[in-house]
């Protein structure tokens with residue numbers, strides 16, 4: 001008799017995942033389920049689906065060759081019932097295990113389903129902690145308890161101390177916790193970032209690519225060229241390549257954007273961390289070793305470690321602390337639809353056109369593109385958080401709700417009313433002009449705030465501040481900006497607000513037309 005049926009989900013592809021703890025190779029079965037519902041509850045980017053299915057198949061094959069009993073249900077299995085719940089039920093009928101073990105999932109939606117399994121299946125179902133993070137859900141809740149504000153900086157310092165990363169005794173290496181001030185350079189013309197490595201598809205990946213084209217061909221995004229790593233060895237090679245070639249300048253150009261440069265000095269490892277092919281601890285150790293050996297400077301290494309040990313852990317803790325209400329937050333009462341150009345890329349705004357084009361091609365954009373280009377525009381344009389969240393969850397290969405939702409609702413949209421960020425990241429076109437070369441090739445001009453050449457970020461920025469005055473005026477970090485607004489010529493403010501109104505209404509009209517021209521979209525969790 002099968003003792004334990006061990007279910008491994010598509011973002012749990014680590015040998016150390018808790019659902020495999022204490023596995024008995026003779027009497028246990030490891031179960032993998034390719035199910036249509038996970039590809040369509042929102043219509044994910046084709047590259048994202050291919051990454052996950054191919055990585056699942058490779059991981060399962062490795063386990064099998066290591067001597068474990070694997071039951072792998074493929075998407076095109078004629079008996080496949082299409083959802084985790086139905087397929088676990090079918091596997092329980094097949095194997096009649098004494099119990100089912102699974103590691104807690106990364107999305108609340110799936111956890112809710114899992115909580116109903118024991119009653120449905122009639123066997124004990126053990127949902128185990130996910131130990132692949134520095135902080136457990138409980139650790140974060142303990143840290144948050146009794147605090148008025150949940151600011152990243154304090155959580156991050158605790159994590160540095162607790163995990164002894166970049167520490168000299170009780171003090172941070174270099175005498176300071178944060179080198180953000182050094183990390184805001186624009187990319188100079190003579191600096192050419194090394195490309196991140198490309199991994200050619202093997203036979204397994206080619207089979208998956210054909211399947212994805214057949215089953216999800218109408219989803220957003222280009223499937224080919226497909227050059228993600230799909231194994232742990234490939235993911236580790238991607239990390240090593242980053243540490244060797246890009247980490248030394250990661251800090252300097254962390255906030256820069258440039259035409260034709262999709263990845264700059266970023267690591268492009270979130271896809272591997274989030275599906276389990278890389279361990280966050282090994283990423284931080286590799287970066288710290290590069291600092292200790294003199295290969296990379298402290299501003300780069302600290303900046304990178306802060307993203308993983310700080311932000312990544314913090315957003316996960318916040319997600320599980322605040323769900324399910326976090327998913328429905330809309331503090332600024334934003335109400336407009338997501339502009340059609342987020343899907344089509346058809347816009348005269350060069351920065352947005354570039355971000356959407358890159359996202360369609362690669363299922364990747366770096367942090368500042370996500371935050372300060374597509375994110376800020378959605379904030380200023382009053383787009384409803386549901387529509388923005390759905391877009392980010394669909395289009396990025398690294399998007400799972402635990403990490404996507406806080407970044408969108410909390411960081412980009414201020415829809416949580418300041419649980420995550422101390423003020424909205426609202427910015428005018430000046431920011432994009434300072435940090436990129438997009439504006440040079442744009443029909444708009446970041447120096448104009450009204451008139452035909454005015455950069456939309458400019459009039460939308462001041463309109464946003466004026467429109468949200470009642471909600472935001474008490475924010476101490478916005479006091480100076482509201483004083484500037486109040487000192488502006490009222491005629492200029494009125495002109496910017498009129499132009500914003502016309503611009504947003506036209507955009508909404510075009511979007512509604514585009515929506516009605518589309519075949520009805522599949523409904524997702526974000527409606």
Ligand code: FAD
Pocket residue numbers: 265266267268269270271273274304307308311312313315365366367368370371375392396398399400403404407408411412
């Ligand atoms: P690097 O810049 O090289 O950073 C190193 C690592 O730090 C990343 O791989 C990632 O694991 C981690 N990291 C950095 N910033 C964050 C952050 N804010 N939150 C969590 N982890 C972070 N990240 C996702 O993994 N999935 C998402 O769905 C996602 N959605 C986002 C949506 C918005 C609106 C914003 C502003 C950010 C989002 N991020 C998301 C965070 C960040 O943009 C990506 O992690 C990063 O761009 C991935 O590229 P990289 O691996 O080259 O990162």
Ligand code: DLZ
Pocket residue numbers: 008009010011012033034035036038039040044048049052053105106107110400
């Ligand atoms: C995203 C995704 C997709 C597209 N397909 C599968 C799948 O067929 N089987 C699977 O186990 N996981 C898949 N995933 C990842 C899941 O959506 C993810 O595990 C849950 O959202 C929980 O984080």
Ligand code: SF4
Pocket residue numbers: 348349350351352429430432433438439440442443444445446455456457
């Ligand atoms: Fe973007 Fe405005 Fe610059 Fe055009 S001018 S690229 S819209 S910031």
